[in-house]
Every structure is written in structure tokens, then in C-alpha cells.
Amino acid sequence: MLRTKEQYRQDLFNMKPNIYIGGKKVGRDDPRLAPGINVLDITFDLAQDPACQGLATATSTLTGQPINRWAHLPQNPHDLLQKQKLIRVGARRAGGCIQRCMGQDAIVALAVCTKEMDEANGTDYHQRFLDYLKVYHEKDLDGCCAQTDAKGDRLKRPSEQKNPDAYVHVVEEREDGIVVSGVKMSITQAAYADEIFVIPTRALMEEDRDFAVAFAVPGDAEGVRLITRPVWLREKDKAGAAPFARFGVSDSVVILDNVFIPRERVFMCGEWQFGRRMALLFADSHRFSYCGCKPAVSDILCGASCLAAEANNIAKVAHIREKLSSFASSAELAFAAGVAAAVYGEKTSAGVFFPNEIYANVGRRLTGELIYHEYNLLTEIAGGISVTMPFGEDFEEGDNVDDLMKFIVRNPNLDPDVSLKIWKFIEEIGASAMSAWYKIAGVHGGGSPIMETIALNLGYDYEDKKRLARYLAGIDETLDDSALVGLEPHPIQEE
Amino acid sequence: MLRTKEQYRQDLFNMKPNIYIGGKKVGRDDPRLAPGINVLDITFDLAQDPACQGLATATSTLTGQPINRWAHLPQNPHDLLQKQKLIRVGARRAGGCIQRCMGQDAIVALAVCTKEMDEANGTDYHQRFLDYLKVYHEKDLDGCCAQTDAKGDRLKRPSEQKNPDAYVHVVEEREDGIVVSGVKMSITQAAYADEIFVIPTRALMEEDRDFAVAFAVPGDAEGVRLITRPVWLREKDKAGAAPFARFGVSDSVVILDNVFIPRERVFMCGEWQFGRRMALLFADSHRFSYCGCKPAVSDILCGASCLAAEANNIAKVAHIREKLSSFASSAELAFAAGVAAAVYGEKTSAGVFFPNEIYANVGRRLTGELIYHEYNLLTEIAGGISVTMPFGEDFEEGDNVDDLMKFIVRNPNLDPDVSLKIWKFIEEIGASAMSAWYKIAGVHGGGSPIMETIALNLGYDYEDKKRLARYLAGIDETLDDSALVGLEPHPIQEE
Amino acid sequence: MLRTKEQYRQDLFNMKPNIYIGGKKVGRDDPRLAPGINVLDITFDLAQDPACQGLATATSTLTGQPINRWAHLPQNPHDLLQKQKLIRVGARRAGGCIQRCMGQDAIVALAVCTKEMDEANGTDYHQRFLDYLKVYHEKDLDGCCAQTDAKGDRLKRPSEQKNPDAYVHVVEEREDGIVVSGVKMSITQAAYADEIFVIPTRALMEEDRDFAVAFAVPGDAEGVRLITRPVWLREKDKAGAAPFARFGVSDSVVILDNVFIPRERVFMCGEWQFGRRMALLFADSHRFSYCGCKPAVSDILCGASCLAAEANNIAKVAHIREKLSSFASSAELAFAAGVAAAVYGEKTSAGVFFPNEIYANVGRRLTGELIYHEYNLLTEIAGGISVTMPFGEDFEEGDNVDDLMKFIVRNPNLDPDVSLKIWKFIEEIGASAMSAWYKIAGVHGGGSPIMETIALNLGYDYEDKKRLARYLAGIDETLDDSALVGLEPHPIQEE
Amino acid sequence: MLRTKEQYRQDLFNMKPNIYIGGKKVGRDDPRLAPGINVLDITFDLAQDPACQGLATATSTLTGQPINRWAHLPQNPHDLLQKQKLIRVGARRAGGCIQRCMGQDAIVALAVCTKEMDEANGTDYHQRFLDYLKVYHEKDLDGCCAQTDAKGDRLKRPSEQKNPDAYVHVVEEREDGIVVSGVKMSITQAAYADEIFVIPTRALMEEDRDFAVAFAVPGDAEGVRLITRPVWLREKDKAGAAPFARFGVSDSVVILDNVFIPRERVFMCGEWQFGRRMALLFADSHRFSYCGCKPAVSDILCGASCLAAEANNIAKVAHIREKLSSFASSAELAFAAGVAAAVYGEKTSAGVFFPNEIYANVGRRLTGELIYHEYNLLTEIAGGISVTMPFGEDFEEGDNVDDLMKFIVRNPNLDPDVSLKIWKFIEEIGASAMSAWYKIAGVHGGGSPIMETIALNLGYDYEDKKRLARYLAGIDETLDDSALVGLEPHPIQEE
16 A cells, blocks of 8 residues: 555544643644655655656565555665665655655664574564564555664663663563653654654663663554654745745654553564664664765755856856865765665575665765765855845835845846745755754764764774785785675666 | 943934834844844943953044944054954853954954055045044944945946946935945844944956945934844743853845935045955954954854763763864964964054954964864764754643653763753754854855955965975075065064 | 786787886886886786686677686676776785776777767778777787877967977878877886877867877887886885885886877777767776775775784774774775766667766765875874884894884784884885875876866766756746656676 | 084084994995985074074073074073074975974973972972083084884883883983983984983873983984984985985984983983973974974975976966965964964973963964875876976986977976976975875874874863853853953063
8 A cells, every 4th residue: 555645644643642842742733743744745745656666666575565665675786776766866855854764774674683683582573573564564654763762871871871761671571562661862753653663772781681672663652752843944934935945854852651562563672682783783774875865965955056156156167166066976975885885785684685884884974074064065155145135024025125136136147036036045955943953964863973983993894904904014925805806796686 | 431231222222213124124122133232232341341451442542542442443463462352252252253343344444445545645534534433432333344245246347237236336426425325235233233334345447436435324324224134043042041042143234225425424435446455454354353253163162062072971082082172273273373463464554553464364264164164073072962852841841841851961960950051052052043154154254265265365475485496496596585584573562 | 818927028028128217228127117017917817816707807799708807898887896896906916006907998988989980970990999909809918098198288279289299199191000199198007018009188179180099009119119207116125025015107208209000000080079088988987997996095005004003002092993994985985986887887889888977986086085185094093103214124234133123013912023014014105105106196097186076067967956956946846856766777797 | 602514514424423224334424314414504504694693593591692593492482483483494495394493392391391390309400401501502512302212012101111122211320320221213313413302202100210311412422323214315316406305304213222321411310290291391392393394394385386387387277276375374374373372372480481382282283184185285286297207317318308308398488497397396395205204294293183182182271161151051150251351462572
């Protein structure tokens, strides 16, 4: 089944109210949530679009039916390339974060890790997860991922925290399920998701056993509260607004207050040895997703910079052109890292095809290092007008409309209203509260540069490089470079 | 006379309403202007502060009386060092831009350039300006500087513009003064200044003669309209807010619609040969001012980062400490550039001591190149919480107050309410609309990096470097390095 | 046929002497050329290595026989991936530039461009080139590429130069061939290549028709003179030296002084409209090659840095580990760009599979931007010892051997002679004349960053980004993103 | 007394031979030492130059006689500014490192620290040092500074080393003096200095008491051996060479093998508490020196880049001009840091005026961060010719002279021999072994960037920034910024 956006909204608005904004409980139809829901709409529209069949959709490995690709378990490099492309297409249309990949990355992590836990311990998590996922496919659900715990004191492990709710944990194990409590934070999209996937955020030790827990919970389950922070543009500007101004995002603090999770929704419970693995599977899959979405952000900033250059009539100036070409590098190097991650990925024991972690990490890290610089480029090209231009109403009413509509034109080939739309867009993209969200998410979403550095230092084959240097330095007589010689791409072909 | 802030506000609120915000005409007591006026208050308070005598005040060269240093004509390097320090002190207290230096820089440019015009042409602008300035001193006025014209088509000179109002120009010369029209933009502080100094923004050619005009006009003069864009934090947060949240800024599009300027307020009229000189005098003086204010911004970002590191309990981590030290470099290199500009400045024919332009430009350019990076550092240290934390009200009312007050604590040595204040401050400084203003003004205010590059390429002694290389390469037999050998600092001593 | 390195050397040393070093004519067995020849040896050894069948070899599309991959015309993405991997493997073993890719890139450019010229003009260059290449395959020849002309005055086109030899050009057309003259410069490997491929270096206009010329000429043909600059380590260190010290490179100024080129070796003659195309085909193919070789250089610098860190006993220090991870990014982002260039490449009309130019250019540009930084990292990790350590002989003879062999040990787990080998290697790699060659070639080889910027500005789809921005800004009602939606990877599979 | 360079050389060549190069003992007249001695000549010539009186000379505070400024104890900011300028003048003439500042910095550190030790412990080191220095002044001696110990295992303290000679230490205390042993490394200029100042390299603990030792020893004292590594250009090029090619440098491993130091030359012996202080005094003074010499290096690279741009006829191209302006920033920001260090320095108890450590460190760090980038800029502007141009002899003899002299001209306004000199200079400065020395010394000389980071983290007033942030965040009610308000420059005036 492929839900329409109308069906998605209907289901959403039927959920039990457990969202809080600014101290008040609100329904999921609160207008401040609408900008984020508008983004989700795109993901449902794409799946209905005939031009996007096979891109926005895939064939479920569980039902054999068409499903939204955001619910699909990738089977081969082509699936990963399609996922990457879908994210880029969607993120472009959303003017930035498409918000739905975290759920997909959670599904991947759960599918792979449940299998590995079963192989190690003889449990039956994997089949249980597939049973759950089958229904998810059949109902075309949308899940978000709640990974980041509140964490409390960063110098202490989960079991050492004074406040036990700093990390989500098992409070009670029952015959038919478990009871969990704790706080997750910075959970994007939670306020308008059907389901919340909860997974561990870090490596765990034996004493952290209670914190080794993963499950799926409906967004409005008993005991779940979401304190939600919407980010969106000024309300005034919304009527008749440009597409960019219609979109926004909400992040939530998710409080789990003695929530009962039935057995069939529990996918890890006590397997502390797999805490790091689950956390990294999600993180690495999500960093691969960034190799699709950050190119979209660069595309948008590039396009905005091109428009600003045109509106300033400086599009031919040498240093402007050099700056524009920087966006090509950031977009396409990140995208290329995703391509290499797909081509040199690996088939896991669960059958899921998983992106190469090194390429995912170098790609994601690059984007995190460059995001502020990209906004800096936009600012250099656009000039100061984005923070000093009069409010939109000044161009519509009052004594100064004529003067301002003349004022706004800098390129005689552009009409005043096109000029105005360009500069409003530059303001919204470069100088609004959304702009701060994009910069900060650009650094920290999916792991900040320092996290990718750590992942690289764990996974990169430094020994190979040392062997090479020892050989060239004359310390070792021979060089073993068989790993590189034997490196083979996975065949890419649509199936 | 040294006005108190109360006197300043009283004068301000008595001005004729000619401010427009969002399509409506408003008084200068509109609450949206208050955050900017709060900043100006600091400049009046400092001059009243006994600890700041001789720093925030100076002795007028015209009246012999104490005046606010922001109205003072620097006479020697010590005056420049005091100005630089005063800007740093004030900007720190304002949480950023102190807004009053543009007026001071305009005074400097007018004092120097009027003298040079008189020397070249036998005019009497300089005495006229001093007469004006004497009253300015006596009344302790506050002026802003309107330099940046609307500019229209950037490929055309002022006289070639289709829209003549793209640059301010003389419409009519009368016996008793001139009539001017045109549009200036991005004029900081204009909405709450007593006076507006209008000066040219660029080099001019003979056919641009009408655009070679400089004068002072009261902020509410007949024919002056200001379309003002205030930038400030969310109103809700203001009650009992932290000092940082009380401050803001307003920029205006200044429309001069057939404004009559009496002769005694006209300081340039037709001297197109001095267009570039006046523009550069203001720009270079203002870039020197940045060597005082940008260190303050770095101080604030450094302090915020230190607090964030403490609140995250990661203050001892090596890479955090390395990042913190970056703020020391950006603050102190810019400050040092100002010091060198003072020590190696020059006495102009007007008696004004003017900062060395090379040092002012390398200092300013550095800060423009680093500003986004400095916010990036704050983001890396603070983490994602600044864009995802619940609104302030969630911590004050509703079902989640207890949970959230536990949630907000990450360092067990910090009380919940201190933790909350820290994270609110990080949000305000790093993820609010003000934040965009500071980044973009940090790049473009006082000239963007490309403008400083142009200024450096004009002023830097590349010939000296070529001579040196030709000598070392064996092309020239001897080396003339007498300019460097003879370089002497100006004596610094308080007078 | 696959020549052994012995056969290659035998053929080489039988060539007519036309090499000049330091004012003297020398044979190809001059010891100063040996370090470069040692590098070429690797390319012949690889093709003999059973482990590298299918990697270092390929099946000729012309003879159906196994050939050295450096002579192969890539047919599909897998061929490009193998080429990229082969270059990385070879460059690692050579301690840097493997030198043989220029010839391969020239073959690719000639194969593609001759076909396109024939299609446009009905000429028969393509078959002529294939006939030539068949023999090249049969004899397993090694060709270098002479693209960069002396150029003379960079403000003038070829036909405007005062010195006509500033660009290679046709002096006379005869029935049986052409006579050419002119000077090419910076031609790597020419002094020990069998053949020299000569192609245009830039776009040409009609009046530059004589400069539109491409051909193959034996390295010792009548009228060809090579003034060669070898770069290698100090001779003293060569006996028993480490592998790294055995390798070097030579670049030549190639003077063509009325050289007769028989018709069957002429592959362009007067087709000025294809000057740019031929130049770019070579450049883009070569930039793709860099996506294989620069990762090798990063591997070597990474390994050297790891050894230095170990020898300094600081391998666990946080900032050292962060620095090491930078090499992972530079190596693997460049490699990933090559992978994407292969996956999203295109089949040309000549049947050659050509890498995507955008990915090749962003990959190459990245490496050119980072090369100095990578050496900087090595220096930061290694410390100052690499430029201040005593000469090798001091560790072998005289009064200080015992003291120095104690001195050289900084990590108690490393033997003195291992420590010495490490620091000698660091010196050779980071502080020798070779080091300058690698940095400068790293910036300029295959086109400097500014050339890749120009290529990107020509080829990147900025219009797509503008359309996107116009849609998001509300200027255009719909978004055409069909190019992205329809983007499909080429199947990768070994054939 | 002011020695001439002839007198300096005469004294030098009379010294006992204890220099080793390449396993052989050599005299100080070994031609491989000449390039370094040529640099020292400049320092003697400057003092004789009438134009440089008061710059290259000063009045001894001990004898009242004129002395070479490199032996002078700075008394006020003007002295520091003169020192900075002298270093820039000298370094420019030497084409880089003037080599003599380390001795000056050692004198400063010894003067200040001996006084402070005396104040703490009632010793009489200070007078003893002044007595020594008086003779040093009278004889116009040249001393180098041996600070960096061999260090051995960097994870262990001096007293924990397996090899006790890893750090210089006291072997025996006698009535009339001490006996010392150990190894110092990377000691620039030692092979042609009259005296060697030995001081500790790091903070010490009580058990490291034997390593707390400072003294002066003649360069050829009994038991002193120097294993010297000269860096210079190829010998062939020296005849009639350009000034740049005449200069070079030598660094030495200094072995002290049971050397007796008479009491009157011992300036610290056992005061482990002052190990860090002495080390930092030297380091900070030396970092101030860098604020003079690194601007000279930037001047040279800027000049070389200007010449290369001219020789390439691209001096007007926009991106070239932007790159050139980068040298202005690196040179003048570092110089400005020195100026601020002088203006905000402090009078020590010894009467020596000491530069502000924060400014010295941010200045030095900047230069260390930028040095590779500056060479990168030169390479970008010059192109690849610097590593591929034929050897000098090819332009002088043999079959290709005419062709090459045409080849070398790219700007028709430059004669062939000027073009050749320019490109040879570019090669020598950018692609020779000297070039590696300058890059690596640029990073590590006087402390690598990480050392300046550590120094900044120790000395920078982060508490002030935290107080500021706490005030702005509303945590503290008031702000104590009295330190900044009270900051006063020292008067600058020649005395």
C-alpha cells in the first residue's frame, strides 16, 4: 500500500495528543507543526509520481508489493544509489532536510543487528523485526529514529548517571513485554511520525545492560510525551509564500515515562555487547544518507548564490565564479563518497546491502566541515541586504512601496517582483532562524566531524599505510598490498 | 555636556515620526526599536562612569570641555588606542555591535577630507565642519553614517543609473543650501540617531559631480523617511531576560526625498575628485574600529564557548581546548592590527591622527574571513542542543517542567537554572536571527573581505617586495630598503 | 606481447642519444635517468605478476591479446575502476608518481577525438590511429604525452607569438607526412619513453590552424632533442638505499626541430575546431588518473606520518590521531570521485568509456588544494628533525656513531637502525628536492586548481541549480528535476 | 667594540676544530659552512652601516658603549620595536633566517630568570650573568642558543630516561664549576657561533634537579662536539650566483661530553622550579623575534610571487592579485602582533622590557599555520616550471642555448637573462632543499603551532571571557571588566 499525503495526515491527526509546545499540550494539527508535515508530504507525493517509480518506490522483500523506498531494506548497490538519489531529489524539493531518512536508517540498523545478535546468541529478534516490518510495509508507515539520549553527565556511563532517565532503559521485564523510561533528545520529525524507533546511542558495558534496549513504539503510546520545538519562518510571510517558506522542521525531547512495549516490538533487550554495533550501524547508514541530502543543500545554496549574483548583476565576475564552483565540489565530492560507499559496500548476513563505512564517513565529515563555509560564500556573493532589507509588508503597503520597488532592482533585466522574490529567498535561506538550524544540523546531524574522525580512526586501515611506509623506508623487504590489489567493486545493476 | 541616557531618550522620543516598520509609520518609542536604543544607552552610561573617564570621554579640541569620545577627533596614537579599547569595552557590554562608531568614523573622514579639499580648492568646508562639530560637541549628539547607496545596477556609474535615486545626489543648489534626493541602505542605528552624516560611497568621475555630496541632516528632517528593519530576539523571552536578550539593532533604508540641507551643514558639493578619498577615509577609519569591536565579538563567542564546554563537562578535552585557543588568535590578532595601525598611523593636515590603512585593512579582513568559522567553533563545542531545545515556557509551565529541569543539567556542578541560562544564551547567540545578523555584518560591515583586498592591493608596497626579490635574484645589484629601515613608531603617550 | 623490464631497458638503451643534461648530450643509460627508469620497471613487473592479471593487464580490443593496461582503451566502468586501482597500486610501489598514465590518457584522447573529427569531417584519422595503436599493443610500447607548449607570452594566442616555436606547429605538409617544429615543456618521462604523443594544449581559433596538430613520434626521431631535468635523491645515499630512494623522475623540454612525421602517425592536422576538445579529453582523462595516484601519495604520507608518530612515541595523542585521519579524507574522497566518475561516465562514439568530467575535476581539484596541507601535517607530526638530522655518513663512520645511534632512538620499542631508517625516510619524503617536485606537481600536474575551476565552470549544471532556487523562491511554479531523477549509473561488471 | 665581519671570521677560523660533517671532522672554514657564515656577515655589516645606527646598534646598559643590538637587553617598547625591525631588515637581506636572534633571546631569558631566581632564593646568578654579559658586549660576541634536548622517549621525564644524555645535565659539581653531559639537537648557527648558551627545554620536577642547568660555553670548548648538517644550494650554481644562492644555514647536534663549565659561566644549577620559566622566557622572546623574521619571509615570497607573475605576464589577473594580497596579511598581521607585544609588554624585575606573551604567541602561531600555504601560493602563481626547468648549465653551453634562451621568455618586456634569473630564483626559493628547511623551520622553529596553543591556553585570560558570557547570559548580575578598562599601553619613545 502506498498512502497518499492526505491519508498520512488523516492518520496523523487521529493520533492522541501528546505534543507540548511552549508549555501547552497541542494537537498534531497545530499550525506550528505544519511546515514539517509539508516536508513529509513530499515523500508521499514522490511515491505517487509516475516519473519516480522505482526511485521513490521499491519492491518489498517481505510482501513483494510496491512500497515507499524509505521503508525498504537495500539489497544491492543499486538500491543504495537509488536511496542516495531519492534523498537528493526529495531534499531539493523540501528546500533542505527531507527528514524521513532517519527512519530508514533505523530499519537498516535493526535488520542487520537483530540478525547478528541472533547469530551470536540464538535469539529470534530478526524474525520478530521482519514480522513488525511486514506490517510497516503493508500500512506504509513513517517512523522516526530516537537515538540520542539526554546523556546527562558526559563523563559518566549510563549506569553511573545520577539521573537514571538520562538514558532510556528497561524498568521492568514482563512476560508480554518490557517497561521503559528515559529521555531522548533532538529527535527530528518525531512530532509527526507514526512510529518511533528507539535504539542505543553508544557502546555499552556489562553494567549498562538495562540500557541495551531497542524497540518500536507508536508516537502517541501511553506514557510518551514530546516537547517539541518547531523551527519555521515568520507566520506573517506564509500566505502565498514561496515553496521554501512553507517548509520547516520540528525536533522533540521525547520523554518515555514507564512506557509498556509489547514483546513483538522489542528488538534488543540486554545485549550490551551489541550497543556499539547498533549505534554505529545507524550512524554509518545515516552518514551515507547525508551523501544524498548534503549535495541537495549545496545545490540549493549554489542556486541561491547564482540568483543573488544575477540579481546583483555580478554573475560574470571572476571571484564570484570561483566561489560558485566551490559548491560543485562540496556537492559532488559528498555525492561521490556515497557512490563509492555503494560500490564498495557489503552484503550483511541479514541480506541487507550496507554502505562502506569509510566512504560514508569521509563524505559526511566533509559536509560537516564545509557547511558554515558554504553559507559564508552565499553571504559574500549576496552582500549585506539579506539582514537589512525591510520587512515584506513594507513592499506591499504604506508610503514607501514605489520607492522600495525601485530600490529592490539591481539588475535592469529583472522585474521588481522577481528581484523582491530573490532577495526574500536569500533572506529566508541565509538569515532566518531556519538558517541557524541548517548550519548546526549540518555540523551535528548524523554525527559531528569529531564523531566521524573517531569512526575513521577506528575503521581506516592505517596498518596498510604503515606497511607501505615500512617497505618504502627499507624496513620491511616486501610489501603486502593484496587488499588493495584484490579490491573489487560490487556489480551495479537494477534488479 | 555629557547627556545621560535618559536625556538621550527624551530627545529621541521628541523627534518627528518618520520611521516605518512593516508598512506602518511608528514612533521612535516603538518597542521594536528599544533593543537598539538599549545599546546606545551603554555609550552614554560609559561616559558617566567614573572608572571610564579619559576612556569613554575626551577633551574636545573645539570646546576644551569633556565630551563623549565617540564625538572626538583623535589627535595622537593614544587617542586611537583609547578609541579601540572603548569600542571593545562597549561592544562587550552590548553583546556585540556598539553601533556608535560609524558616526565617529564619519566625523573623522569629514574633518580630514574637508581640510584636504580646502587645501586643493581654496574652499572653506573645514571651518564650516568644525563649526558644526562644535555644536555637536556642546549638545553631545549622536550621529550615524549613511554611506552605502542603493546603487542600483552595479555595472553602471551613478550618473548612468536609470533610477537617479540609486545614489544620493544634489537636485538643486540654492543660495542658502542644497536640495538632495536619493536612497541609502543598510544604515545601522539611523532610527535612533540624532543626526545622519551622508557621504559618498565610491570613487566618482566628472560626470558624477552631482553625486559628490556630503552633509549632516537631522534624523527627522523634512523629506527624510526611514524604512527600518529591527533585529531582536523573540518578544516573549524579554521579561526578566538576560542582558544579551535586551540588545538588538535596527538598520534602515534611508529615503531622502527632496531634502533641503542648509549651507552650514554641507561639507562637500561637487568635488568629485574627492569622492574616493572621502569614501576611503570613512572605510579605513571604520576598519580600524573593527579592530576594537571584532575582538569583543570573539571575546563573547569565546566566553560562550567556554560556558558551553563547562555545561557539557568537556572543558578539559584536548580538541576543545585547541578550539578555544582559536578565539584568542582571532581576537588578539585583530586587536594587534589596531595597535599597529595606531603606532604607525599618521597626522593628517587637519591635525587628526589617522590609523595606518594597511594594518586597519589586514585586521578587518582577518575578522571578516573568520567570523563564520568562529560560529562554527561555538557550534562544534556546544552541540546540537541550541537549535533543538524546547522553548523557554516549557521550562516554566506545563507537565514537563520537572523532567526538563533534570534534562537540562549535563554538568553535575551546575544548578539547573544556571544550566538553563547557559543553554538559552547559547541558543540566542548561536541560533537566533541576531546570529545571522552578526555573521553577515561580520563579513560585510565596514567593507567585505574583497573590499579590503582591493584596498590592500592599492595601498600595499608591492614595489618594495619586488625590489627585494630582484636584489636576491641577482637582477638588481643593490637593495633599497630605506623605507623599512626608516620606519619609526609614533610616540605613544597620554596627553 | 608483454615486455619484461629487461626488454624495455634493452630497447631504451638502443635508442639514439638525443638527451641533454646540464649542457651535455648523454645516453639513456646515464645514471641520473635511472631513478625514473626504476619507476617504469614497476609497470612492467606488475603486468608479469600473476596476482595482477586482469588488473595490470587487459585484453586488447585490437589484437585480442593480453596487453599492459596502460595501453588499453577502457570499454566500461569496470575498466576505469581497474585503471584507477592499478594507478594507486603502482604509485604506492613507486613512492609516488608512476609516470605512465599520461601516455594512456593520450591514447584515450586520441581514440575519442579522432572518431569525432571523422564524424564531423569525413576524415579517416580514427582508423589510422587504431592501426598505429595495434602495433603499439603488439610491441608493448610505452609512450609519454607532450601536451604543454612553451607558450611564450600568455596574453597572446599561438599564431600571435613572436617566437613561432612557442607552440608546436606544422611547418610543411607533404604527400607522405608533415614537418613540425616547436617546443613542449615539463614533459614527464619523455627521456625514457619509446614514443612521444604530441597533442594541442588549448582551444584554437581559425588563424591557429597550423597549431592544430597531433601525432606520435619515436623519442629519438631525427630532429627531436630533450633537455632533461632529473630529480632524485643524493647519489651518496643510493647504495643499499631504501626503495623510496631508488625512485625519481625526469622532466624534459622537448624541442622539435623540423621533425618529419609520416602520414600514418598524424592524428590531427588543421582541425582547429577540435583543439579544445582534444586538450580537454586528455586533461579530463588525466584528472581521472589523479583520482588513482593522489590517493597513493596520501597513503604514503599517511604511512610516513604514522611511522613518525610511532618513532616519536606520540601515536596515541589526540591531535595526532585527528591529523592522521585527514589523510583518510584526502585519499578516499579523491578515490571516491574517481569511482563516481567511472559509474557516471559515458560511452563515447569511439566505443571508449570516458570518465564523468565533473567528478574527475572535483577529485583532482581537491588533491591540488590539499597537497601542501598534507606535507604540513607530516611536518607537524614528525617535528623539525627531518631538516636538521646529521647526514647518513655520520651514523656510519667517525667519532659520533655511538652517540648518534643512541640519539636517534625516541621510542624505546624501536631499534636504532629502524629508527634511523624511519627518520631518513621522513627526511627523503618531506625535506628533499623530490619533496618539492611532489608538492608542485601535486598542484599543477594535470592542471592546476584554477584549471579545474574553469573546467567546472564550463561543465557544471548551474542552470539546474538556478531552476531549483527559482522554484523554491516562488519565481517558477514548477521544478524540472528530470535530469537528476533520470540519472542512472552504468552497470559495473567485469567482462 | 663592534667587530667587522672580517674580525668575526678571523676569530671563528681560529677556533679549535670540533665540527663533524658526513662522518669527518672539518674546520670552520669548510665551504659547506660558508653559506651560513655569509648570513652572519650581514649582522656585522648592519652594525657598521651609518644608516642603521640606533637600529642595528644600541647602547650597552653595562658598558655604556655602542653594541650590536643582537647583544642588547631591551629596556622599553622602543627597543623591542627596533629589535623587531632589525630582524625584518636583516632577514630580508639574508633571504630568510638571520640566525642571530636565538642568542639574543637567550640573553633576555637569562637576564630575567637569573634575577627572579635570586629574588626567590637569595642566589647571585644575576650579577654573575651581567659580569659575563659585560665581556660579551666588550668583545662583540655572537652566541647561539642550545635549548632543544635530544629528549629520547617523549613519554618520560628527563630523570626517567634510559639514556641519561637525552637531556643535558650536571654530572658533577665542583668548587670551581660544574661538569655537564648530554645532547642538544637542531641547534641553528652553532657551527659558526663564538658561544653556546645552554638552557632547559621544559618544565622540571624535583627529581629532575640535575637537568635544571643553564650556562654559556665557548663553541669549541673541550668536550663539545658538533655534528652539523648544512643546508645550501647546489655548489655548481654558486659561482657568480645571485645573493639568495650565497646564503644557507647549518644546524647541529651538540654533544656535551663531560664538559667543564667554570662557576662564572653557570647561570642555573638545580633550580628545577625555574625550568619552565626559563624555557618559556626564551620561547616567548623568540616567538616575538618571529614577528620580525616571518614578515621578512613573507616579503620575500611576496616579491618572488610578484616577479613570477610578471615573468608569466599575468600580474593583472584578478585571482593573482587576490593571492598576492594574502602575503600582505601574513606579513603585517605577524608584524602587528609584534608591535602589540611591544606596546603591551612589561618591565621585568631585571629591568629588561619583555614582550607581551599573548601577542607574541598569536603572531608566531599565525605564521606557523600559514607557511605552507604561502609556498602554495607561490607555486600557484609561478606554475610548474620551477621543478622542471633545465639545469643552469643548459642555458650556458651545448646545443640548446639559443632555443632555451628563447624558451625562457614569457613576458616580451623582460630580457632573456632577466627571465632566466627570475626563474632560477623561483626554483631556488620554491623547489630547493632550502625550501624544505624554510617550510619546516617555519612550522617548528621557536615552537610549533601546538606549542603556541599550549602557551595560549596557559596564559590567555579565559576567565575574563567567561565572566563576560556569564554576565550577558544573566547568570552574574554585574560585569567586572576592569582589566580591560585599565589596560594601558607603555609609552613608546626613543631614549
